[in-house]
Amino acid sequence: MSAIRQPGKINENTTLVDNGMEDVHGMTAVFLIQGDRKCLIDAGTRTAAPRLVKMLSELDAFPPALIVVTHPHWDHAQGIPLLRQAASRQGKQIEVLASGAAIPLLADAAFNDVFSGGPYESIQAVTPVKEGDTIDLGGIALRIYEVPGHCRGHIAILDEKNSNIFVGDALGDKVSDDIFLPPFMPSTWGPDAFLCSVNKLRQVPYETLCLAISATSTGVKPGASWTKPWKRATPGGSFTRGTQTG
Numbered sequence: 276m277s278a279i280r281q282p283g284k285i286n287e288n289t290t291l292v293d294n295g296m297e298d299v300h301g302m303t304a305v306f307l308i309q310g311d312r313k314c315l316i317d318a319g320t321r322t323a324a325p326r327l328v329k330m331l332s333e334l335d336a337f338p339p340a341l342i343v344v345t346h347p348h349w350d351h352a353q354g355i356p357l358l359r360q361a362a363s364r365q366g367k368q369i370e371v372l373a374s375g376a377a378i379p380l381l382a383d384a385a386f387n388d389v390f391s392g393g394p395y396e397s398i399q400a401v402t403p404v405k406e407g408d409t410i411d412l413g414g415i416a417l418r419i420y421e422v423p424g425h426c427r428g429h430i431a432i433l434d435e436k437n438s439n440i441f442v443g444d445a446l447g448d449k450v451s452d453d454i455f456l457p458p459f460m461p462s463t464w465g466p467d468a469f470l471c472s473v474n475k476l477r478q479v480p481y482e483t484l485c486l487a488i489s490a491t492s493t494g495v496k497p498g499a500s501w502t503k504p505w506k507r508a509t510p511g512g513s514f515t516r517g518t519q520t521g
């Protein structure tokens with residue numbers, strides 16, 4: 276198993292952008308996918324958004340045509356209003372897409388109040404996507420999988436061309452090469468849904484995996500250390516695929 280932790284290209288079309296949440300670098304990432312259209316996976320926090328605009332501009336990628344939000348937690352979505360405002364100042368618009376189940380949570384400014392760091396904004400005018408939908412970026416198709424558990428309305432996004440999947444917080448935090456923590460989040464945690472999502476993702480034909488939050492923010496090849504922590508930490512967990520080594 277190998278991991279990519281540094282900002283920059285992780286495959287022909289995808290760039291890892293370290294968005295430096297809370298001014299901590301090497302912990303959180305958003306991902307830029309460049310087909311004929313540019314797409315951002317997640318938008319980070321409100322406070323990190325000005326820096327994200329700057330970094331994307333330096334990549335000649337602002338504004339992206341699309342932002343796909345993996346789930347409605349503040350650290351993935353609350354950058355959207357500022358990104359939209361910055362695009363608007365250039366006379367452009369960003370289309371935001373999310374799970375239909377996430378849309379009312381994105382619109383509810385109080386949804387994230389359980390976390391410190393507010394106030395939070397209502398995010399509206401979001402296009403719903405659902406399991407099996409594909410998003411055509413021109414030369415790259417993104418396929419949507421619904422993977423709740425960490426949070427309602429969580430989706431994973433498979434870049435079929437590069438066999439790379441963006442899982443947000445659905446699987447957990449890889450805090451080191453050897454430690455992978457399940458994504459417990461008491462306010463939105465659903466253990467049964469999480470197990471279903473893990474089993475679903477096991478069937479997805481990906482070769483590399485992108486996490487949003489961890490010490491690593493990685494593009495990673497799956498291997499043994501991905502599955503062992505889930506088995507230990509999740510009561511009643513059962514998995515359809517055997518643990519691999521490597």
Ligand SMILES: [Zn+2]
Nearest residue numbers: 348425426444
């Ligand atoms: Zn989350």
